[in-house]
Amino acid sequence: MGTFLANKALTLISAVLLARLLGTEGYGKYAFAIAILxxxxxxxxxxxxxxSMREIARSCARSEWALLRGFRRRALQMSLISTIVGAVVIGGGIFVFSDGLEAFDAMTFAAALFxxxxxxxxxxxxxxxRGLRKVVHGNWPNNVLQPALFVVFLFAMAQGLSAPSAVLLNALSNAAALGVTIWLLVKYWPRETSAVEPEYRTSDWAKSLLPFSLLAGARLITQKSDIIMLGAMTSAASVGIYNIAIQAAALVAIPLSASNAVLAPxxxxxxxxxDMRGLQRLLTNTTMVVSGLSLIGCIILVGLGQWLLQLFFGNDFIGAYGAMAVLAVGQVIxxxxxxxxxxxxxxxxxKDTVKVIGGSAILNIVLNAILIPPYGILGAAIATSASLATWNxxxxxxxxxxLGLIAGPVGKFLAKRA
Incomplete structure (x- = not known):
């Protein structure tokens, strides 16, 4: 929980610094490049x-050291090949067809490819x-060390900061976090694997990749399609202002995100x-707390939003208020x-979750295409909140x-009648 909250705080601080140092257009170029990446x-x-989390945990539990060594090698090979293909084919294709992307900046995106x-x-x-059950070690370099270093680098390089240099500072902080994570991995990797020949189940692993890829892809498209489409249809300044609206509204989502992080076990x-009654109680009680805290956050943002935007981000970002309010209401829903x-x-x-998130991603894209041209960042916010409501x-x-479970705070009353 502490790692999660630290990450949210550091991410918000970096957003404030980037907005202050780059302005609306520079921050928009930065946010657009990161979204594409x-x-x-x-x-x-x-x-x-x-x-990897599933296969490594399974192999360790069964002491299948040969299979563990084989999976590590295949995972590294697949990641290396796909990264090269992604950078060359997709990254190169974006450069070729970038003329229609209003917020695209070649130097910033080139830096982002690093x-x-x-x-x-x-x-x-x-x-x-995390597969080795070193959950804390698997989380803190990425979620705490990296954003903390990024904040330090932004403070140190404040003078003359540009969108491309901000991306390179981001890369530097990620490189440091990666170095620490690899060191921890070497330290905790089972020594038993060094004494066995690797065993491979490549076809089984390849079949399992599809649902994982679909779920991750649908979630990311839902989160980033508004920024991508806004950058393609409007301007870098609009992307910068809208990204601040997203960062501010994300504060309302903190209680739910924290709940998700601890509920799974x-x-x-x-x-x-x-114990279905226990599941219903767990769902209802956590929902009541989460929705109450989110509603309080939304009321604060809507009531004091313009003043907070001016205080933290500057006058240029006050225009984010309308989109921020809509996104905050969406997070309450x-x-x-x-x-x-x-x-x-x-x-x-x-599988049900994958289907719904995939449908939500498609709906989000369609609504963005309809609403962004006439309404700009407000249209993007409406599209995102509407698709989020439909998803839920x-x-x-x-x-x-x-499961026979009733979602929402009303589940406390309806479940008793059922």
Whole structure:
């Protein structure tokens, strides 16, 4: 929990610094390049980090050291090949077809490509550590050390900072975090693997990659499609202002994100015991707390939003208020359903989650295409909040059909009548 909260605080501090130092246009170029890069990481990772956690944990539990050594080698090979292909094919294609992207800056994106192998390597090394049950060691370099170093570098290089140099400072902080993560991985990697020949189940691993890739890709598209489409249709300044709206509204989502981080083991335990009443109590009680805290955060943002934007980000970013308010309301709607995605995933219904998130991603793209041209950043915010609400309604229906659980605070009353 401490790692999670530290990451949120450091991310917000870096956003404040970037907005202050780069201005609306420079920050927009930076945010647009990072958003595109995040989309490239989908094919570059191919779901390998998520698969790694499962396979490494399974191999260690069964003392299958030969298989563990073989998986590590295959995972590294797949990640290396896909990263090169992603950088050359997708990155090169974006350069070729970048004329229609209003917020695209060639120098900033070229600098961002240096981040691709660092993003992939850090995600992979972190997942290896989590698979070894070194969860804290797998999280703090990426979630605390990297953003902390980025903040320090921004302070140190404040004078004359540009969008490309900000991306390179980001790359430098990621490189340091990757170095520490690799050192920890070498330290904790099972020594038994060095005495065996590697064993491979490449076809089985390859088949398992598809659902992991689809889930990660759908989530990321849902999160980034508004920035990408806004940058393609409007200007870098609009992207910069909208990204601040996202960062501010994300504060409302902190209670739900924190809940998701700690609920998974309890959900799995109660489901294994067949305690459906316990699951309903867990869902209802956590939802009441999360939705209440989120509502308080939303009221503060809506009531004091313009003053807070001016205080922390400057006069140029006051225009983010309308989009921020809409996104904050969307996060309250999201929180009011509770951690329904976790409840479905941890009880064996992850395929339902993938389908709903995929449909939400498509809806988000369609709504952005319709609403951004006439309404700009406000249209992007409406599209994102609408797709988020639809996502939660669909998951709530599936949760009731699959498990008989009622989402939302009202579940406390409706469950008793059922």
């Amino acid at each position: 995040n989309l490239i990481t989908i094919p570059a990772q191919m779901g390998v980090p998520r698969l 981040l691709l192998p660092l993003f992939v390597g850090l995600a992979l090394a972190s997942s290896f550590l 309890n959900i799995a335990r109660l489901h294994a015991l067949g 999201n929180a009011s359903a509770g951690s329904i995605g976790q409840f479905l995933s941890m009880t064996g219904h992850e 309604i669909a998951l709530s229906i599936l949760l009731y059909r699959r």
